[in-house]
Amino acid sequence: MAARLIFLGRLEDAAGASEREVACGPLAEILATLDPALAVQLLGERVRLALNGVLLAEAGGVVLADDDELAFLPPVSGG
Amino acid sequence: MRDVRLLDLGFDPSLELERFTAGHPQAGGVVSFLGQVRQGEGVEALELRHYAPLTLPGMRALADAVLARWALDGLLIVHRIGVMVPRDPIVLVAAAARHRRDAFAAADFAMDHLKSESWFWKREKTSDGWRWIEPRDEDRRDLARW
Numbered sequence: 731m732a733a734r735l736i737f738l739g740r741l742e743d744a745a746g747a748s749e750r751e752v753a754c755g756p757l758a759e760i761l762a763t764l765d766p767a768l769a770v771q772l773l774g775e776r777v778r779l780a781l782n783g784v785l786l787a788e789a790g791g792v793v794l795a796d797d798d799e800l801a802f803l804p805p806v807s808g809g
Numbered sequence: 810m811r812d813v814r815l816l817d818l819g820f821d822p823s824l825e826l827e828r829f830t831a832g833h834p835q836a837g838g839v840v841s842f843l844g845q846v847r848q849g850e851g852v853e854a855l856e857l858r859h860y861a862p863l864t865l866p867g868m869r870a871l872a873d874a875v876l877a878r879w880a881l882d883g884l885l886i887v888h889r890i891g892v893m894v895p896r897d898p899i900v901l902v903a904a905a906a907r908h909r910r911d912a913f914a915a916a917d918f919a920m921d922h923l924k925s926e927s928w929f930w931k932r933e934k935t936s937d938g939w940r941w942i943e944p945r946d947e948d949r950r951d952l953a954r955w
Binding site: 736738739740743780782783785799801803804805806807808 | 857858860862863888900923924925926927928929930931932941942943944948
């Protein structure tokens, strides 16, 4: 029973990897197991979240189930 | 009508444009924009990352919004991902229309939204190593024009 966190852009450097497997459960509990400096960056106000490819309006109340993929999306810079 | 692609290898912009133009003989005008990796400022390479579940679907939705807003015969959006070197093409947008103003506006709108709303993350390599590029205020102001 595991879920995946995906780190895009500069968050990959902050996390030291592009993804990480975590135990299922409420997001707040999962973040509490991470390096606090990383958790602060992941919760930055300009970081968007996508759960299984769908953008979330807010992080509150997210609970990860088995095989869920939660992506942390910092501000984009394309073109 | 709508040709939207995400490429992990290089492409030939002139060939793409030739094919696109040939495919829309009824269009009186074709406006295109080519973005390439800038040479100078010590940049050795540029990398564009994406997030597959969002990036291409988002580009298709952008193309649909452009087609809904302007009277176009066709719209082409080609965007690179991966590692590129100076002068490599990054993005090609082309709009074909009966009338040039629709084509100019559509290509301009598509580029502003690709720069500041599409799901890409860019980093540059210089002699100091790799560095993530943050979005510029100017890009956000460009978006506010629409």
